[in-house]
Amino acid sequence: PGPGYVTKLTELIRAKSSPRSDGIEDAREFVGFFPDFIWTVRDFTLELKLDGHCITEDQYLENALQLVPGQDPQTQTSNWPRECIRQFFPRRKCFVFDWPVSDPQLLAKIESISESQLNPNFQKQLENFCSYIFSHATGKRLGEGILVTGSRLGNLVQTYVDAINTGTVPCLENAVKTLAERENSTAVQKAAEHYSEQMAQRVRLPTDTLQELLSVHSACEKEAIAVFMEHSFKDDQWKFQKKLVVTIEERKKVFMEQNESASLSHCQAELDKLSASLRESISHGTFSVPGGHSLYLEARKKVEQDYEQVPRKGVKASEVFQNFLKSQITVEESILQSDKALSDGQRAMAAELAKKEAAEKELELMRQQQEKKEQEIEAQMRSFAENMTQLQKKMEMERENILRDQERVLDHKLKALKDLLLEGVEEKYEDLRREIKLRDEEIKAMKHSSIQNILEIAGNILTEVLPVVCNMGMQILSSYIVG
Structure with a gap:
């Protein structure tokens, strides 16, 4: 490479969307994107010795990369490729090969x-x-430990080509953002599909209770969130996780509606069969005789007892039977009033008892509806908790990756600083020393920073699409965010 290699690199591609004014400073950001440097020397005939002492292959490489003292153009031209390799590749390895034959x-x-x-x-x-190579070489990664898969590489290439075709300078940071948009959208789709597939496999409609359905929902949702976390990255504003929450809530609602519909159809069909003889007796006037009211109550009780024995009636069981009882009110009053075996007082008592039983069943139905609301609230609370738990785990892992990358770059720069001192190259010493100080301060700040505040912001964003949790306000957030 010629003397303008670093400047030329930053003219052709940038690491940051807002680069520093100093091209070399920006070029150093590429360290976080570049792979390891492995130099292979074929047909090697030299001795691995330096000043009469045996050296390793790696020492041979590092010696070859030492800068030559001097400021003349020829020396600078000779030093530029060495400096670029040292700048951009913190981890370096060398292998030498004899003649194969x-x-x-x-x-x-x-x-x-x-x-x-x-x-x-x-x-x-x-x-x-x-x-x-097999034990140490790693896949291509972007900043923060983001692994470049085949599909991601294809998207990156497309992003670079689009930038070049429009006459702009490709930017690694912007390319990663564009890649994240595409990948995160796909991650939402994969997670949602996993949820729907697993729910369809595990749920037999109608379920005996709502809680049975919601328990399966929670398990499938947990897996879906994990799928999203595995395939998503740099969802900085939690836009895509929020979209996943909305999508799963919508699909949960569909499963609940299907469950209710299946229960309603099943219960109505079973009740129609069980009450067929009762309806036939009514139409034939079987109960329009003295003592007919008592006969009617026995026949209706038999229908209720048989209905209770029907398996897997589901969540609409009580509501369907309550509607059946309501449809019988007029018939029962007619039978009661025409029963000549009863006195006026007995008729009044029977009517009062019927009202009391109807009121009790209505209260029971209301209690079940309230229980349903509470179960739905608890399901949303579990959804929120699971999202926050997995988000916190992912954020902590990402922070560790960032710290590891930052510390790796810092170690590289410290080594470079030491090499500059040993080699007597002082003109770049102060710039590098200041950069090391700033990066060291950034690392210390990151180590002492807490993700608590960030999680609270994320929690607020996610609760916007969970009405129940949102209505409960900030008081609930603290109990689900681990400090």
């Missing part, structure tokens, strides 16, 4: 010879190289 004739047909004909030293060096 010593016989020139075999070398001419190297691709067709057997492995046994290869130089034993070359084979050992190759084995060491492969072992290192």
Whole structure:
């Protein structure tokens, strides 16, 4: 590379959307994006010695990267590639390889010879190289430990190409943001689909109780949130997690409606069958005789007892039977009034008893409806708690990744500072020392910072789409955010 390599790099691509005025300073941000540097030297014929002492392959590389003293153009040209490699690649490794064969004739047909004909030293060096690659090489990552998968790489390339075609300078930071938008949207879709698929597999409609449905919902939601957390990144304003909360709430509501509809249909069909003989007796005037009211009550009680024995009636069981009783009020009053075996006083007592029983059943229905509301509230509270728990875990992991990356870069810069002192290159010493001080302060601040306040902001955002939790206000947030 020529002397303008670093400046040229920042003209072609930027690490930050708001770069510093100093091109070199901005270039140092690339350290967080660049991979490890592995230098392989083929057909190596030199001795691994320095000043008469044996050195390792890595020491050979570091010695080759030492800056040559001097400010003349030729020296600067010689130093620039060394400086760039040292700046951009904190982790460096070197492997040297002997000639694969010593016989020139075999070398001419190297691709067709057997492995046994290869130089034993070359084979050992190759084995060491492969072992290192398989055990130490990592996948391409963006800042904050974001792994670049095949689909992410495709999206990144598309983003860079779009930027170049529009005449703008590609920016790594902006590319990551664009990638995050796409990936997070896909993460919401994957999580929502997982929820729907698992609910459909695990729930048999109608469920005996609402709680049975909500328990399965909580388990499936927990898995869905985990799917989202696995595939999402840099959801800084929690826009996509909020969208997931909304989506799962909507799908939960659909399952609840389907559950109620299945229960309603099932209960109505069973009750119609069980009450068929009662309706037939009424139409034939079976109860329009002295003592008919008592006969009617017995027949209706038999319908109620048989109905109670029907399995898996579901959440609409009481409501369906209550509606049935309401439909019988006029019939019962007619039978009661025409029963000549009863005195006026007995008729009045029977009518009063019927009103009392109807009121009790109405109260029981109201109690069940209130219980349903409480269960729905608890489900939303569990939803909020699970979202916050998994979000906190993810944020703590991301902070650890950021700290690890920052400390890695800081260690690299400290080593570079030490090398500058040893090599007597003083003109860049002060700039690098100031940068090290600022980065060290950033790391210390991050270590002592708490994510509590951030979680409270996230909690407020997520509760906007959970009406029950939102109405309960901030008093509930503290109990679900672990300090």
